[in-house]
Amino acid sequence: MTYKVGILGATGAVGQEIIRLLHERQFPFSELKLLASSRSAGKVQSYGDQSWTIEETKEDSFKELDICIFSAGGSQSEMYAPVAQKHGCIVIDNSSAFRMDPNVPLVIPEINPKAALGHKGIIANPNCSTAITLMGLYPLHKMFGLKTVIASTYQAVSGSGAEALQELKDQLNAWSNGQTIEKNVYPHQIAFNVIPHVDRFDSEGHTREELKLLNESRKILQLDDLAVACTCVRVPVFRAHSISVTASFENEIDMVSARKAIQDFPNVELVDDPDNLKYPMPINYSEVVPCAVGRMRKTNVIKNGLSLWITGDQLWKGAALNAIQIAELLHEEGAIR
Numbered sequence: 001m002t003y004k005v006g007i008l009g010a011t012g013a014v015g016q017e018i019i020r021l022l023h024e025r026q027f028p029f030s031e032l033k034l035l036a037s038s039r040s041a042g043k044v045q046s047y048g049d050q051s052w053t054i055e056e057t058k059e060d061s062f063k064e065l066d067i068c069i070f071s072a073g074g075s076q077s078e079m080y081a082p083v084a085q086k087h088g089c090i091v092i093d094n095s096s097a098f099r100m101d102p103n104v105p106l107v108i109p110e111i112n113p114k115a116a117l118g119h120k121g122i123i124a125n126p127n128c129s130t131a132i133t134l135m136g137l138y139p140l141h142k143m144f145g146l147k148t149v150i151a152s153t154y155q156a157v158s159g160s161g162a163e164a165l166q167e168l169k170d171q172l173n174a175w176s177n178g179q180t181i182e183k184n185v186y187p188h189q190i191a192f193n194v195i196p197h198v199d200r201f202d203s204e205g206h207t208r209e210e211l212k213l214l215n216e217s218r219k220i221l222q223l224d225d226l227a228v229a230c231t232c233v234r235v236p237v238f239r240a241h242s243i244s245v246t247a248s249f250e251n252e253i254d255m256v257s258a259r260k261a262i263q264d265f266p267n268v269e270l271v272d273d274p275d276n277l278k279y280p281m282p283i284n285y286s287e288v289v290p291c292a293v294g295r296m297r298k299t300n301v302i303k304n305g306l307s308l309w310i311t312g313d314q315l316w317k318g319a320a321l322n323a324i325q326i327a328e329l330l331h332e333e334g335a336i337r
């Protein structure tokens with residue numbers, strides 16, 4: 001079985017990775033339709049010896065498609081997902097538009113694959129920091145029962161899209177050449193800085209990104225009482241997010257079992273050998289499938305507490321890869337058309 005596949009937002013940071021991973025993972029597509037805004041319409045996108053012309057997204061763009069991965073922001077998803085749904089095209093959405101909709105499954109295939117099969121035409125991909133954090137926490141949750149999460153994120157600039165990636169490069173170049181550093185994407189210079197602000201603030205001082213970790217974790221893990229406190233921070237890293245977590249569990253932590261739980265979980269690696277200076281770092285977990293966990297140690301500041309550090313490629317596990325894994329899951333279950 002092969003499918004007609006679309007990518008909405010094909011020219012973006014995530015869209016480019018979707019094109020690459022569909023090929024590298026040999027997803028069975030017979031046609032690929034690349035959609036973006038009118039700004040990109042007519043441009044040519046190549047991969048290997050193939051090339052496609054980018055098309056402007058229109059209501060009838062989805063008519064012939066079996067499945068379309070959306071990666072063009074929440075307002076585009078809100079506008080076009082119901083249209084695609086009407087045409088029988090399954091939407092896997094990278095934006096936050098539908099994640100908390102009770103009719104839309106929010107899926108990490110290693111954690112809650114069955115949820116995907118109950119979809120009604122739209123499946124949501126989790127927020128990038130949430131996906132990576134849960135890849136590290138879920139194996140521990142299964143063993144010890146997760147209760148509380150206190151986290152700080154260290155989020156790469158590519159998490160804000162292609163323009164932000166360029167902004168960090170431009171600022172580094174300007175600094176090296178003694179030129180004035182300009183900023184457009186972030187409210188402050190990001191080169192040689194950290195910014196404790198990701199997404200919009202609410203009236204209580206939380207950012208939306210911080211609340212995503214709370215709300216999306218509760219939905220994915222089906223843990224309505226999970227307590228989460230999070231500070232999201234943008235750091236001058238090109239790619240791959242890291243999360244520092246202190247968590248408390250129902251049951252007492254046994255470190256041998258905790259390490260084994262991480263080692264046995266698919267697509268997670270334990271990199272935890274401080275004596276030999278081994279711990280996960282973004283530079284080692286960019287453009288790779290697994291996320292990594294390290295710096296695991298018990299803490300006495302909360303009951304049954306454990307601190308750990310989790311790193312993963314947010315363009316892959318936090319977006320493109322997770323979306324394609326969902327498509328692969330549907331394909332394996334014969335659930336596309």
Ligand SMILES: NC(=O)c1ccc[n+]([C@@H]2O[C@H](COP(=O)([O-])OP(=O)(O)OC[C@H]3O[C@@H](n4cnc5c(N)ncnc54)[C@H](OP(=O)(O)O)[C@@H]3O)[C@@H](O)[C@H]2O)c1
Binds near residue numbers: 095
């Ligand atoms: N970056 C990440 O790590 C990450 C992780 C998880 C989720 N996401 C989510 O994925 C989505 C895309 O993020 P990104 O980082 O790839 O952003 P990006 O690099 O800024 O790319 C945005 C894409 O959306 C397209 N687009 C913008 N306005 C459009 C319109 N009116 N009609 C059709 N297409 C339009 C752009 O096309 P043009 O080139 O024509 O402007 C481009 O292809 C966002 O919802 C983001 O929250 C991103």
